[in-house]
Amino acid sequence: MTEKVLMKGNEALAEAAIRAGCRFFFGYPITPQTELAAYMAKRMGKAGGVYLQAESEIAAINMVYGASAAGKRAMTSSSSPGISLKGEGISYMAGADLPGVIINVQRGGPGLGGIQPSQSDYFQATRATGHGDFHLIVLAPSTVQEMTDYVFRAFDLADEYRMPVMILADGMLGQMMEPVVLPEPKTELPEKPWAVTGHRGERPHNVVNSLYLKPEELEDTNIERFERYERIKAAEQRAEEYLVDDADIVVVAFGASSRIARSAVNKAREKGIKVGLIRPITLWPFPVNAIGAAADRAKAILTVEMNMGQMVEDVRLAVCGRVPVEFFGRAGGIIPTPVETLAAIERIAASLEGGAR
Amino acid sequence: MANLKELTHREDRLAGGHRLCAGCGASVAVRQVLLGAGEDPVVVGCATGCLEVSTTIYPYSSWKTPFIHNAFENAAATISGVEAAFAGLKRAGKIDADKKVRFVAFGGDGGTYDIGLQALSGAMERGHDMVYVCYDNGAYMNTGIQRSSATPKGAWATTSEVGVAQAGKRQVRKDLTAIIAAHGVPYAAQASISHWKDLTAKAEKAFNTPGPAFLNVFAPCPRGWRIPSSMTVEIAKLAVQTGFWPVYEVEDGVWRQTVRVANKKPIEEFLKPQGRFKHLFAPGNEALLAEIQADVDRAYEGVLKRCAAE
Numbered sequence: 001m002t003e004k005v006l007m008k009g010n011e012a013l014a015e016a017a018i019r020a021g022c023r024f025f026f027g028y029p030i031t032p033q034t035e036l037a038a039y040m041a042k043r044m045g046k047a048g049g050v051y052l053q054a055e056s057e058i059a060a061i062n063m064v065y066g067a068s069a070a071g072k073r074a075m076t077s078s079s080s081p082g083i084s085l086k087g088e089g090i091s092y093m094a095g096a097d098l099p100g101v102i103i104n105v106q107r108g109g110p111g112l113g114g115i116q117p118s119q120s121d122y123f124q125a126t127r128a129t130g131h132g133d134f135h136l137i138v139l140a141p142s143t144v145q146e147m148t149d150y151v152f153r154a155f156d157l158a159d160e161y162r163m164p165v166m167i168l169a170d171g172m173l174g175q176m177m178e179p180v181v182l183p184e185p186k187t188e189l190p191e192k193p194w195a196v197t198g199h200r201g202e203r204p205h206n207v208v209n210s211l212y213l214k215p216e217e218l219e220d221t222n223i224e225r226f227e228r229y230e231r232i233k234a235a236e237q238r239a240e241e242y243l244v245d246d247a248d249i250v251v252v253a254f255g256a257s258s259r260i261a262r263s264a265v266n267k268a269r270e271k272g273i274k275v276g277l278i279r280p281i282t283l284w285p286f287p288v289n290a291i292g293a294a295a296d297r298a299k300a301i302l303t304v305e306m307n308m309g310q311m312v313e314d315v316r317l318a319v320c321g322r323v324p325v326e327f328f329g330r331a332g333g334i335i336p337t338p339v340e341t342l343a344a345i346e347r348i349a350a351s352l353e354g355g356a357r
Numbered sequence: 358m359a360n361l362k363e364l365t366h367r368e369d370r371l372a373g374g375h376r377l378c379a380g381c382g383a384s385v386a387v388r389q390v391l392l393g394a395g396e397d398p399v400v401v402g403c404a405t406g407c408l409e410v411s412t413t414i415y416p417y418s419s420w421k422t423p424f425i426h427n428a429f430e431n432a433a434a435t436i437s438g439v440e441a442a443f444a445g446l447k448r449a450g451k452i453d454a455d456k457k458v459r460f461v462a463f464g465g466d467g468g469t470y471d472i473g474l475q476a477l478s479g480a481m482e483r484g485h486d487m488v489y490v491c492y493d494n495g496a497y498m499n500t501g502i503q504r505s506s507a508t509p510k511g512a513w514a515t516t517s518e519v520g521v522a523q524a525g526k527r528q529v530r531k532d533l534t535a536i537i538a539a540h541g542v543p544y545a546a547q548a549s550i551s552h553w554k555d556l557t558a559k560a561e562k563a564f565n566t567p568g569p570a571f572l573n574v575f576a577p578c579p580r581g582w583r584i585p586s587s588m589t590v591e592i593a594k595l596a597v598q599t600g601f602w603p604v605y606e607v608e609d610g611v612w613r614q615t616v617r618v619a620n621k622k623p624i625e626e627f628l629k630p631q632g633r634f635k636h637l638f639a640p641g642n643e644a645l646l647a648e649i650q651a652d653v654d655r656a657y658e659g660v661l662k663r664c665a666a667e
Contacts, residue, residue, distance in 0.1 A: 027516070029497045029500035029516075030473075030500060031499075031501075034500045034503070037503070037516060038503070038515040041515065041516040042518055045522050046522075051516075055474070055506065056430060056471060056472040057472075061584060081428060082431070085430075099595040112405060112426070118620070146555075254573050
């Protein structure tokens with residue numbers, strides 16, 4: 001079962017979700033995530049699960065709400081404009097402490113935008129997917145293998161912390177094919193004593209709800225939830241470090257842009273520039289510890305994103321003014337090239353030398 | 358209504374050179390509908406879909422009209438807003454009281470039957486002076502042939518697969534025209550691109566009716582239906598002749614069949630040329646074919662009854 005297969009990112013992710021015990025998938029067509037739904041339509045029935053195409057993204061996320069309240073592993077997928085529509089349902093899930101997995105195969109925005117890969121939903125994913133005080137756990141894969149591994153993990157995280165988890169991918173990762181080792185199917189899933197499955201007169205009612213008309217009660221639920229968020233921040237920060245130990249310049253990039261950044265780092269090393277890469281895996285909780293530690297050692301930080309500069313704000317918060325934080329990005333569905341990313345690194349290297357003289 | 362000779366002298370408001378597929382029914386529907394608008398200026402709204410992406414690839418546009426696009430689900434709401442602004446400016450005396458502008462929204466069946474139904478229902482109920490045109494090709498074609506609530510029973514789509522568990526879509530299609538007629542709008546009609554005179558006459562009526570009007574236009578998709586691009590009009594004609602797509606209008610609550618079918622053909626004649634129904638003709642699916650025939654007969658009789666009752 002550990003043999004490698006060649007799969008499209010969207011399809012590998014769908015297969016991994018089924019292997020993680022997801023038996024309820026609620027989809028709606030949108031480019032560039034459509035293969036994911038089509039794969040689920042083919043496979044879910046055979047896996048003994050339910051594939052259902054909703055009449056809108058709003059309907060799909062609320063179906064996840066329903067299936068999750070009944071204690072089942074449920075998932076929905078979409079791309080940027082569709083995630084905007086799901087925002088309401090995601091907020092309700094967070095407010096009702098419901099687990100669930102949401103896939104965003106990002107494309108350029110705002111508005112209808114385009115259908116090319118983008119990372120411009122970073123703010124949406126980490127700051128304000130919907131209304132109210134809440135967070136999602138956000139995982140950012142950078143390979144087809146990670147598309148499968150992270151979605152597999154996402155269901156566990158969602159159940160463990162009783163909250164929605166988002167996989168923030170993009171059109172490039174969704175559409176590309178790479179060899180992948182699929183995980184062994186899960187045989188045991190966690191108990192969910194809170195689920196609304198019928199009390200049969202044997203226990204008090206379970207209530208899944210996000211409405212609290214007494215402000216004190218609502219505040220209490222928010223405080224409890226944020227205490228949980230603190231535990232998550234302490235336990236779940238993940239980042240990959242590459243050539244960071246002796247680096248004067250640390251590049252921070254996630255998802256697809258981290259692949260380009262890695263090539264640029266390798267090229268810069270060949271030219272003798274001491275540069276490394278930190279790839280945040282969890283975008284929330286943001287890996288402030290890894291970036292903070294890098295800021296203690298490095299002389300400058302460069303954030304590379306496929307947007308106008310979003311994650312750079314979290315990097316600056318983590319660095320807290322200790323070293324300069326620069327930004328390089330391309331937006332609108334344009335993927336930065338290794339050459340132009342290298343040029344951005346070289347500009348910083350030159351300014352550091354200039355400063356030393 | 359203008360005759361064919363007169364219609365040929367009217368300007369096409371959807372220019373050629375757009376990037377819709379050869380044989381696409383949508384562009385035919387749009388041209389025939391816009392011919393019905395006469396000489397008055399037309400403001401076009403469009404839902405996301407093949408029609409929108411293929412006719413407005415920035416910086417080009419095939420539309421010789423003002424054109425507004427918004428998200429997938431809200432073409433009816435967007436054109437409602439444009440019409441409300443126009444009416445408001447008229448009331449305020451900023452636009453001449455006798456100035457005539459037509460407002461029309463185009464959407465596919467995904468954007469109309471499914472995600473756009475709420476916005477459409479709202480616009481129809483509020484009574485905007487507008488025409489909403491659905492070009493119905495029975496699936497989400499723009500994203501790659503996913504089933505919609507307009508997809509016929511038994512049809513293959515990428516999200517209504519054919520296999521041991523099911524033979525294509527299991528549900529019957531939604532009767533959207535009747536749903537909109539039930540709003541009590543002054544004009545709702547069902548038409549087909551194969552019957553151009555009927556369609557253009559209905560468009561003319563729809564544009565000339567004060568208040569909201571709705572047209573549901575049958576518009577085959579060669580790519581999604583797995584038919585040669587030369588067969589578009591023929592298949593549309595067969596849909597009418599088999600009773601799959603009854604052609605009628607509902608004017609102030611009065612139902613009228615506008616294209617009578619003398620000898621209704623068996624549904625197989627509509628299904629068989631289309632690759633999306635190929636599996637229905639494999640051994641073992643006879644019962645499903647009979648069921649589809651029964652569904653079509655029942656729906657068709659229903660329309661005839663309503664037309665006769667009036």
